Each structure stands twice: as C-alpha cells, then as structure tokens.
Amino acid sequence: MAAPSSSAEQTQLQDMEEEDAGMEEKEMESDGDEEGDEEEGNEGEEGMGVENSDDDEEEEDSSEDEKENEAEIQRLEEQLSINAFDYNCHVDLIKLLKQEGELLRLRKARQKMSELFPLTEEIWLDWLKDEIRLTEEEPNREKVYELFERAVKDYICPDIWLEYAQYSIGGMGSPGGIDRVRSIFERAVTAVGLHMTKGQTVWEAYREFENAILSTVQPPPGKIPSREEQELLNAQIGRIHTLFRRQLAVPLMDMEATYAEYEEWSDQGVPETVVHQYKKALQQMEKCKSFEETLLVAEPPKLAEYQSYIDFELKEGDPARVQSIFERTLAENCLVPDMWAKYINYLNRQLKIKDLVLSTHERAVRNCPWTMGLWKSYILALERHGADHQTVSDVFEKALNAGFIQATDYVEIWQAYLDYLRRRVDFTKESSKELEELRAAFARSLDYMKQDVEERFGESGDPSCIIMQIWARIEALHCKNMQKARELWDIIMTKGNAKYANxxxxxxxxxxxxxxxxxxxxxxxxxxxxxxxxxxxxxxxxxxxxxxxxxxxxxxxxxxxxxxxxxxxxxxxxxxxxxxGTVAEKEASLARHEEEKADQRRKAKSEKKAQKKAQKGSRAGEKRKAEQDDYHDEWNEDSGKYSTEEMGTTPQRSTYMETETGVFGRNAPPGYKPALPDAKKAQQGMAAAAPRQNDDKPELRNDNSSVFISNLAYTLEEPEAKLRTLFESCGPIKQIRPVFSNKGSFKGYGYVQFESPMSVPEALKLDRREVEGRPMFVSPCVDKNKNPDFKVFKYNTSMEKQKIFISGLPFSCTKEQLEEICKSHGTIKDVRLVTYRSGKPKGLAYVEFADEAQASQAVLKMDGMDVQGNNISVAISNPPRRNTMDKPGSSRPSSDMMPRQVYGSRGKGRTQLSLLPRSLHRQSGTAGKAENGTALGQSPATSGAAAAAGESKPLSNSDFARMLLSK
Structure with missing residues (x-):
C-alpha cells in the first residue's frame, strides 16, 4: 500500500506546481489589465454615467425575475403539498431551484421525488454531480456513495456506473480504497458490461485504472525488484491480462480495436483460447449488429425494435444477455407495464435468483404503481422466496394505496393477499394466531370494498361476492364451521344475488x-x-x-x-x-305497408317499361340501351325463384338471340351480350355508339363451366378481384366478368368461368355466403328461354320429419347461439337462418337433426321456449307449395298446382299429432296457403269457390256434423 500512497503524493506535488505556474500567469495578465485600465481611465470616467444606469436596469430586471421565480417555486411547492404524485411538478420545481442556486432546497426536492418515483438517468447524474461538488471533504464521501447506490438500483445505466467508478477512484488513497474501486468496477461490468454500444467504455475505464496501479508497482529503471515486489508486479499484470480476455469474450461494438490493443500490449502474444473466444464473440456481435443499427435510427420509444431484439436473445438463450437487453428496454420504456411483466416472468421461470427477482419486482411497482398485476406478482414472489410476513404485509398495504384504475383490481389484490394468509394457517389446530389474522383480513376486505371502493368507483367491484364465497368455503371445509358459512351466504343473498339460480x-x-x-x-x-x-x-x-x-x-x-x-x-x-306481441304486430304492419308501397312502385315501373317496349316494337333491330341488353335475374321471396319481369325479357330479345347467337348459341346465360360484327353495327346504326365498359373483356364461352353471381352490393369495390378471391379455391378460373352499367357503376351481378366444369359444384356450395353484409347468390348458367321452369333455389315441399322449423326468433340470434340451444336435444346436422336479400334475419330458422325421433323430441321440449325475451314456436318442417298462378310471367300450368300434402300421424300442430278425422282428410280437396306446420281445410261444397278465389273457407259446425253422419 506504500507505493500507491507515494504515487499519490507525487501527483499532488505535480498538481501544486502546475497551480503555482498558473497563478504566476494570472498575475502577469492582471498587471497588464491594470495598465490598460489606467490608459482607458479617462474614457471610463466619461462613460460612467451610462454604464451605471445600464447596471441599475439589469439589477432591477434580475430582481424581478427572482421574484417571479420565487413565486413560481412557492406555487409548485403548494401544489405538491396537495398532490405529491404529480411527476411533472417535481421536475419543474427541481429545474427552478437549480436555476436559482438554492442547493439545500434543491437537495430536499430531489429527495422527496426519489422517494416516490424512480429518477431518470439525467436527473440522477445532475444530482450526483451537484453532491460531489458540495462534498469535497473526505468525511462526506460516504453520503455520495449511498446516493450512488440508490441511483444504480433505479435503472441499469452505463453512464451512472462509470461516474460511480470514477468517483471511487478519488478515494483510493484511503484504507481499502483500491479494493473498493475494484469492487465497484466488477459490479459495473457485471451490470452493464454486456451493453453492446456503451459497455466498452466501462471495460476500458477498468483497464486504465489497473494500468495506473501497474505503473505504481513497477520498480524504477535499473533497480532489481525483490521477490515480494516481483510477485506484486506479476499479479497486477495478470489482472490486466484477465481484463483483456474477459472483454474480448464479450460481443461489443468496435471490439477489433480492443483486440489490436491487446496484441500490442502483450509481450507473449494472444493465446489461442483468447483468439477462439474473440472470434466467437465477433460472430455474435455480427448477429446483433443489425438490431443495434435499427435501434440507432429508430424513433422513441422503440418498443417494436426492442421486442425483436428480446425475441432474438431469448432464442439464443444466454441469460445474461437476455437480462441486459431487458434492462436496456426498460431504461427507455419504464412506464410500459407489459414489458415489466415479461421481464418478471422470465426471471421467475428461468433465473429464479432471489435478490434479482425481488429487486426487479420492486422497481416494476415503483415505475407502474397503477398496475395491479405487478403488485400481485410481487406478493407471490415474496412468498415464493420466503420473505418474512411483515414484508409481505407492507407490500400489500402499498398496493392498496397505489391508486388502481378499476374496482375489480382491488378485489384481485385482496384475493392474492387472502390466499397468502390462508396458506400460512395450520388448520389442524383449532385456533391459532394465523387463523385469527385470516378472519380479520376477510372482515377488513369486506369493509374496504364497501367503504373505500364503492365510494371511489360507485360500484363494489365484487357483485358476485367472490371473497365472501371463498371465506364461507374455508369456514366449512377447513374450520368445520357451517354456522359461519351460512351467515356469510345469508349476506351474499341479501346483496342482490337471490334472483340467480347459480x-x-x-x-x-x-x-x-x-x-x-x-x-x-x-x-x-x-x-x-x-x-x-x-x-x-x-x-x-x-x-x-x-x-x-x-x-x-x-x-x-x-x-x-x-x-x-x-x-x-x-x-x-x-x-x-x-x-x-303488440309491439311486434305494429312493426309487422309497418313493414307490410312499406312492402306494398315498394310493390306498387315496381309494378308502375314495369308498366312504364312495357309501354316503352310496345312503342319500340317496330324497331327490333335498332340500338338498345345497355341496361336493357343486360339480362338480370332477381330473386323473388314469394315464388322462390329468379324473376325476369323487371329487366324486360321480350320477344325481340329472343329473336335477337336466335339471329345473333354468339359463342354460346341460344344457351346464353342471363346478361350475356354477343359482340356484333362491324357491318351489323353499321346496319343498326350503332357504329358511333360508345363502347360498354365490359366490351374489352373476353366473352364467356362455356356455360357448363360458368356460374352466375348475383345479389352483390352495388358499392362493392373492385368486384373482379373480390370474386377471384372468393372462388379461387373452387378451381382454376378462366375469366371473371362483373357486369357494369353504361355509367361505369357495378350492377351487383356477374359471371365466373372456370377452366373445368368440375369446379362448378364447388362454386355452388358458396351460395348464400355473406359478402359485405349481403348473401351472395350463386347459380349455374342456364338459358331460361329454353327452361322457363328452371329454379336454382329449390326447397323440399314434402314433410321433413328430421327437420324442425322455428319462428319468432329474435333478430339478434346467431347460428351458433341457435345451435347451442338445440344441441341438447340431439345430433345437429345443419342449421339455417332465413334472411332477406339484404342479409337481415327474418326470425325464422331450420334445424336438421340426425333422425326423426330427435326432431320430435326437440319440438316437444323447445316449443314455447324463451330465447332472449322471445317465445319461439317450433314445429316439424312442412313447407307449403308456392302458388305461382298469380305471378306475372309464370308459365306453370294449373294442373301443376298440387294440394298440400295430407298430414300423417305426426304432421299437425306443435305436438305433431293428428286429431282430425280421416273423413275430413279425404274430403279436403285443396290446402290453402298457411303458416308452417298448419293447413286450412275446405269442404266439398266450398272447394270450387275457394279454388277459384285462391282462398280456403273455414268449415261450419253443420259441415262437420254432415260429414260425420254421412259415415
């Protein structure tokens, strides 16, 4: 230790000599300034009055600024006395006090802020530098050391660790000073030595310190060192070798320069093991280089970039590096609870080091105190690592005062603490201190929920009384105290839970x-x-x-x-x-009224078009409008088929199709318009007509491999691309032709032609698929001039005993909800909700079961069931035949009108039992249109009139008596 102290004395002497030289230079400069002052004395006297006035104004301005600053300081202090958790107010106060030079008040302000919040790197560095200047004397160094220890716990910052190590070098002359410096450097390289961009500065500072120690233990030139001195010298050289090797094994930016420095410093060259570790670290650095460059150019908060870096390090699996990148992320994103939660989960599951885990939990709740999940995880970690009961209780009390943002958070934190207390109790004993504490905590939690939480949020946060239920179960199960459990359940039921069956x-x-x-x-x-x-x-x-x-x-x-x-x-x-029902009837009446108006408008429009066509009958070969040429099938809800009434299929068009067959011949699908030769266009006066939007598209050539698409929204954007996306899974597509008007707007229908006819059945399976809120209709391309009775959407007109019909469903009921209701009655094969063309539900549905017995069971159990406030009606599916005689344009003969099927043993009413005598079945000649599952009979006397009128007349009592007596 003598050598270092002598070196320190030498350096102090050198500093004193430099200070003396500096003082001499200052004296010479001051002498020169005095001579210059004497020369300019007269000029100074002449301008004295002006200068004095300027000084007075500056003093007045500065005094006013000081008063304003002092008033602002007092305002901020008052605001903090009201709300001590105002972070920005703390920052503003510290800035003002530093500006005014109020060092003692500044120290108190920083102290108060550090007790409530973790301080940023900038605030800590300013505070540490101010304290270092204030405590130049040796006895006060320990206070600065304590401040540094607090600083390095808030965040893992390389600059703070470097400042800490450099400050400790100033005290290495004291007893144990060198060992203390080395200890701080070791902690620094452990904490931030893996920092890819800033870790190198800490390693270099460590090596410079050891090199300075080496210079003090080297013997003077020409002197042979003693054995003890040589051992001391060798040990110091070994320390520097070790530092080089450790640093070169860590992937850091610009590590090539460190390797070159080591080659130059080492007399014996670089060992092979060090070269191998260096190359391995260099490869790792190259892998991470792209992430570092991305972070360098990214804008704060860089969460996505850091998350990618974290994912990479997690795959690499080096715990030290994972910890380092998490700490770097949190230093810049300290207010992101999810990132703290990810870091904590990693430490809990992978490292499981008590001091590291608990310190990280503490930092997490200090940064994000409003996050209940972090407090809950902290309590579990304390219990997991065997913390004493008082520590766990203190953390829980801090959590209650943290200010959660919703009432349910308080319920969860209480549950976590009560679970901890329950695990402490030995229930083999009839009574214990822990059991009494558990009961007291349960009672306190209920009071807290009632008084604090309800007053703050206006709700209990625990409407189902989960805490009380747990308490009752503990009393019943562990304490065998059913009387207490019953008392608790009585309270639960009085809190509005008595109406719930569960x-x-x-x-x-x-x-x-x-x-x-x-x-x-x-x-x-x-x-x-x-x-x-x-x-x-x-x-x-x-x-x-x-x-x-x-x-x-x-x-x-x-x-x-x-x-x-x-x-x-x-x-x-x-x-x-x-x-x-009253409300529903009113709504239904309004809906019928609107439908009647719409029908009237459609009829008026059709008549108008018919008149126009009659006027133009003599000009069959003349130019037609584009929209009259496009044949449009419209689905008719009443007839269950596509109607061509509105679009005007006329004999002229048939003649045109026969004379100008195009590539389809006479089997052209609806909307298809063959291209006319130029000569023909000239004959018809169409040469100058504007080309249609779709004329540049290739024509559909094979109706066997094509499908017709309709009922699409007119506002559908890029219909061709949309149709390709929908039908590309059915098979290779040859072409798609959406139909547009002459104004360029989409008309809601089009054609899809496949490479092979085998794709058509797959495409037909997409019928009724919802496309932007509307059911899309898919049908094969058929020439309806040759097949007038062709209907794409056929339905069964016979009784379907394995299928039930449900009416009265709420419009909000989904297919999944209905399937959930029905599945308890049997195996469901299919569920279909009936909708309008627009996709709006009708409140009707069909559910198909595996067999007849299951469907009958479902009718008995479900009829009259309440579904979302609606009483539904359920019956076996028995759809009536459509009456098409009165439909305009219908070509079906009257002989095709068959009476509705006679009910069998299970074909009548909700119970599916037929109670009508057979004679009445035989006498019933026709069945009028009726609701599903019900038919209206007719007597022979009235059958003719009813048939003529299209209605069924109910039988009188005399009719029934006459038919029964006749048997």
Missing amino acids: MWLEYYNLERSYGDPVHCRKALHRAVQCTSDYPEHVCEVLLTFERVEGSLEDWDLAVQKTETRLNRINEQRAKAGARF
Missing part, C-alpha cells in the same frame, strides 16, 4: 358437501321462491333432491311449490309476450 345452487352444493339434508332442503325451497332467471332448473334440482332424500310429505310439498312457482312464472312470461 348462486343458490352454489350454496346448495356447499350444504350438500359439508352441511345436512335439512339445510339443503331449506336452501332449495328458498331458491324456488326467489330465482327468476332459471326457475325450471332450480325446481328440477329440488325434485331430484326429494327423490333421493325426502319422504312422501316432502315430495308432495316440493311438487306443490314448484308447480305454483312455475305457473306464476308462465303467467308473467305470457303477459310479457303479449306486450311484445
């Missing part, structure tokens, strides 16, 4: 497991009286319980209570349904 069943299950049949029966009877959401289920549980446990009297009482309750419930539902 709450009563939870209480019943508790009594069933740890109580007795008497209290089970009591709980179920109360449940039957109070439950309003699923009373049938509660009644079923009560009856099942009495079958197993009860006597005949108990069974009779249970049946009486359940029947009374269910009757009352059904009456209430009926009243509610009647109110809803």
Whole structure:
C-alpha cells in the first residue's frame, strides 16, 4: 500500500506546481489589465454615467425575475403539498431551484421525488454531480456513495456506473480504497458490461485504472525488484491480462480495436483460447449488429425494435444477455407495464435468483404503481422466496394505496393477499394466531370494498361476492364451521344475488358437501321462491333432491311449490309476450305497408317499361340501351325463384338471340351480350355508339363451366378481384366478368368461368355466403328461354320429419347461439337462418337433426321456449307449395298446382299429432296457403269457390256434423 500512497503524493506535488505556474500567469495578465485600465481611465470616467444606469436596469430586471421565480417555486411547492404524485411538478420545481442556486432546497426536492418515483438517468447524474461538488471533504464521501447506490438500483445505466467508478477512484488513497474501486468496477461490468454500444467504455475505464496501479508497482529503471515486489508486479499484470480476455469474450461494438490493443500490449502474444473466444464473440456481435443499427435510427420509444431484439436473445438463450437487453428496454420504456411483466416472468421461470427477482419486482411497482398485476406478482414472489410476513404485509398495504384504475383490481389484490394468509394457517389446530389474522383480513376486505371502493368507483367491484364465497368455503371445509358459512351466504343473498339460480345452487352444493339434508332442503325451497332467471332448473334440482332424500310429505310439498312457482312464472312470461306481441304486430304492419308501397312502385315501373317496349316494337333491330341488353335475374321471396319481369325479357330479345347467337348459341346465360360484327353495327346504326365498359373483356364461352353471381352490393369495390378471391379455391378460373352499367357503376351481378366444369359444384356450395353484409347468390348458367321452369333455389315441399322449423326468433340470434340451444336435444346436422336479400334475419330458422325421433323430441321440449325475451314456436318442417298462378310471367300450368300434402300421424300442430278425422282428410280437396306446420281445410261444397278465389273457407259446425253422419 506504500507505493500507491507515494504515487499519490507525487501527483499532488505535480498538481501544486502546475497551480503555482498558473497563478504566476494570472498575475502577469492582471498587471497588464491594470495598465490598460489606467490608459482607458479617462474614457471610463466619461462613460460612467451610462454604464451605471445600464447596471441599475439589469439589477432591477434580475430582481424581478427572482421574484417571479420565487413565486413560481412557492406555487409548485403548494401544489405538491396537495398532490405529491404529480411527476411533472417535481421536475419543474427541481429545474427552478437549480436555476436559482438554492442547493439545500434543491437537495430536499430531489429527495422527496426519489422517494416516490424512480429518477431518470439525467436527473440522477445532475444530482450526483451537484453532491460531489458540495462534498469535497473526505468525511462526506460516504453520503455520495449511498446516493450512488440508490441511483444504480433505479435503472441499469452505463453512464451512472462509470461516474460511480470514477468517483471511487478519488478515494483510493484511503484504507481499502483500491479494493473498493475494484469492487465497484466488477459490479459495473457485471451490470452493464454486456451493453453492446456503451459497455466498452466501462471495460476500458477498468483497464486504465489497473494500468495506473501497474505503473505504481513497477520498480524504477535499473533497480532489481525483490521477490515480494516481483510477485506484486506479476499479479497486477495478470489482472490486466484477465481484463483483456474477459472483454474480448464479450460481443461489443468496435471490439477489433480492443483486440489490436491487446496484441500490442502483450509481450507473449494472444493465446489461442483468447483468439477462439474473440472470434466467437465477433460472430455474435455480427448477429446483433443489425438490431443495434435499427435501434440507432429508430424513433422513441422503440418498443417494436426492442421486442425483436428480446425475441432474438431469448432464442439464443444466454441469460445474461437476455437480462441486459431487458434492462436496456426498460431504461427507455419504464412506464410500459407489459414489458415489466415479461421481464418478471422470465426471471421467475428461468433465473429464479432471489435478490434479482425481488429487486426487479420492486422497481416494476415503483415505475407502474397503477398496475395491479405487478403488485400481485410481487406478493407471490415474496412468498415464493420466503420473505418474512411483515414484508409481505407492507407490500400489500402499498398496493392498496397505489391508486388502481378499476374496482375489480382491488378485489384481485385482496384475493392474492387472502390466499397468502390462508396458506400460512395450520388448520389442524383449532385456533391459532394465523387463523385469527385470516378472519380479520376477510372482515377488513369486506369493509374496504364497501367503504373505500364503492365510494371511489360507485360500484363494489365484487357483485358476485367472490371473497365472501371463498371465506364461507374455508369456514366449512377447513374450520368445520357451517354456522359461519351460512351467515356469510345469508349476506351474499341479501346483496342482490337471490334472483340467480347459480348462486343458490352454489350454496346448495356447499350444504350438500359439508352441511345436512335439512339445510339443503331449506336452501332449495328458498331458491324456488326467489330465482327468476332459471326457475325450471332450480325446481328440477329440488325434485331430484326429494327423490333421493325426502319422504312422501316432502315430495308432495316440493311438487306443490314448484308447480305454483312455475305457473306464476308462465303467467308473467305470457303477459310479457303479449306486450311484445303488440309491439311486434305494429312493426309487422309497418313493414307490410312499406312492402306494398315498394310493390306498387315496381309494378308502375314495369308498366312504364312495357309501354316503352310496345312503342319500340317496330324497331327490333335498332340500338338498345345497355341496361336493357343486360339480362338480370332477381330473386323473388314469394315464388322462390329468379324473376325476369323487371329487366324486360321480350320477344325481340329472343329473336335477337336466335339471329345473333354468339359463342354460346341460344344457351346464353342471363346478361350475356354477343359482340356484333362491324357491318351489323353499321346496319343498326350503332357504329358511333360508345363502347360498354365490359366490351374489352373476353366473352364467356362455356356455360357448363360458368356460374352466375348475383345479389352483390352495388358499392362493392373492385368486384373482379373480390370474386377471384372468393372462388379461387373452387378451381382454376378462366375469366371473371362483373357486369357494369353504361355509367361505369357495378350492377351487383356477374359471371365466373372456370377452366373445368368440375369446379362448378364447388362454386355452388358458396351460395348464400355473406359478402359485405349481403348473401351472395350463386347459380349455374342456364338459358331460361329454353327452361322457363328452371329454379336454382329449390326447397323440399314434402314433410321433413328430421327437420324442425322455428319462428319468432329474435333478430339478434346467431347460428351458433341457435345451435347451442338445440344441441341438447340431439345430433345437429345443419342449421339455417332465413334472411332477406339484404342479409337481415327474418326470425325464422331450420334445424336438421340426425333422425326423426330427435326432431320430435326437440319440438316437444323447445316449443314455447324463451330465447332472449322471445317465445319461439317450433314445429316439424312442412313447407307449403308456392302458388305461382298469380305471378306475372309464370308459365306453370294449373294442373301443376298440387294440394298440400295430407298430414300423417305426426304432421299437425306443435305436438305433431293428428286429431282430425280421416273423413275430413279425404274430403279436403285443396290446402290453402298457411303458416308452417298448419293447413286450412275446405269442404266439398266450398272447394270450387275457394279454388277459384285462391282462398280456403273455414268449415261450419253443420259441415262437420254432415260429414260425420254421412259415415
């Protein structure tokens, strides 16, 4: 130790000599300044008055600024006394106090802020430098050391560690000073030595320090060192060798220069092992170089770039490097709770080092105190690593004061703490301190929820009383105290939970497991009286319980209570349904009125078009409008087929199709327009007509490999690309032709031609697929002039005994929800919701089961069921035939009108039982249009008139008597 101290004395002497030389130069300069002052004395006296006035003004301005700053300082201090957690207010106060030079007040302000928040690297460095200047004397160095220790715990910052190490070098002359410096440097290279861009400065500072020590232990030239001196010299040289080797094994930027320096410094050359480690580190550095360059040019907060870097290091699997990149990320993104959570999860699962894990948890909650998940993880980590009970309790109390943003956060943090307390209790003992503490904590949590949380948020945060349920179960299971459990459940039910069946069943299950049949029966009877959401289920549980446990009297009482309750419930539902039905009828009436208006407009439009066509009948070969040439099939909800009425298919068009067949011949699909030769265009006066938008597209050539697409939205953007995306999975596509108007707007339909006809069946499977809120219709290309009765969308007109028809569904009911309701009654093969062309639901659906028995069971169980406030009607699917005689343009003969099928043994009404005499079935000649699952009969006397009128007349009592007596 003598050598270092003598070296220190030499350096002090050199500093004193340099200071003396500097003082002499200053004196000479001051003498020269005095001579210059004497020469300019007269000029100075002449301008004295002006200069004095300027000084006075500057003093007045500075005094005003000082007053304003002092007033602002006082305002900020008052604001912090009201809200100590105002981060920006702390920063502004520190800036003003530093500007004013109020060092003592500045120190207090920084101290208060550091107690509440982690300080940034800039604030810490300013504070440390100010404290270093204030504490020049030796006894005060320990305070600065303590401040440095606090600084390095907030964030892992290379600059702070470097400042710490350099400051410690100033105290190496004290006893143990060199060892202290080395200890700080070792901690620094452990903490930030892996920092790719800044770690190198810490390593170099460490080596410079050891080189300075080496210069003090080297003997003077010409002097032979003693054995002890030589050992000291060799040990110091070994330290520097070791530092070079350790640094070269770490991937750092510009590590090539370090390797060249080591080659130059080492007399014996670079060992092979060091070369191997250096090359390996160099390869690793090349892998990370792209990430570092990306971070260098990225804009803050660089979260995406850091996350990519973290993912890379996690795959590499080096824990030290993973920790380093996490720390770098959090230094710049300290207010991102998700990043802290990821770092904590990694430490908990991979490293599991107590000091590292707990310190990181502490930093996480200091940076993001509003995040409940971090506090919860902190409590679990403390318990996992065996922290004492007082520490866990203190952390929990801090969590309660952290200011969570929602009421449920307080419920979760209380649950985490209560779980911890429960795990401390030895339930083999009848009574213990831990058990009493657990009960007191449960009681306190309920008071806290009621007083603090409800007042702050206006809600309890625990409407289902989860905490109380856990307490009751602990009392019943571990403490065998059913009386306390029942008291807790009484409180739970008084908090608005008595109307829920699941709450009563939870209480019943508790009594069933740890109580007795008497209290089970009591709980179920109360449940039957109070439950309003699923009373049938509660009644079923009560009856099942009495079958197993009860006597005949108990069974009779249970049946009486359940029947009374269910009757009352059904009456209430009926009243509610009647109110809803009234509203629904009004809405249906308005809808029918709107549909009638729309029909009138369509008819008027059709008549207008027909008149125009009649006027132009003599000009069959003349120019036509583009929209009249495009043949458009429109789906008709009443007829169940495509109607061509509106688009005007006329004999002139048929003649045109026969004379100008085009590539399709006479089997051209709707909307297809063959190209005319130029001579023909000239004859018809169309040579000067503007070309249509689709004329530049190749024509569809094979209707066997094409499909017709309709009911698409007119506002569909890039329809060709959209159709290609929809149908490319069906097979290779030859071409797609969406149809546009002469103005360039999409008309909502088009054609898709495939390479092979084998793709058409796959394309037809996409029929009714929803495209931007509308069901898309897909049909084969068929010439309806040759096949007028062709219908794409056919439906079964016979009874489908394995399929049920549901009406009265709420419009918000989805296919998945309906499938969930029906699956308990059998195996479901298909579910179809009936919609309008626009995609709006009609409140109707078909559900197909695996067999007839399952469908019948579903009808019995589901008919009249309440679904989202609607009472649905369910029957076996029995669709009526469509009456097309009155449809304009229909070519179906009257002989095709078959009467609706006669009901069999399961074809009538909700129960699917036929109670009508056979004679009435035989006498019924026709069946008029009726609702699904119901038919209107007709007597022979009235059948002719009814058929002529298209309506069915109900039978009178005399008609029934006459038919029965005739048998």
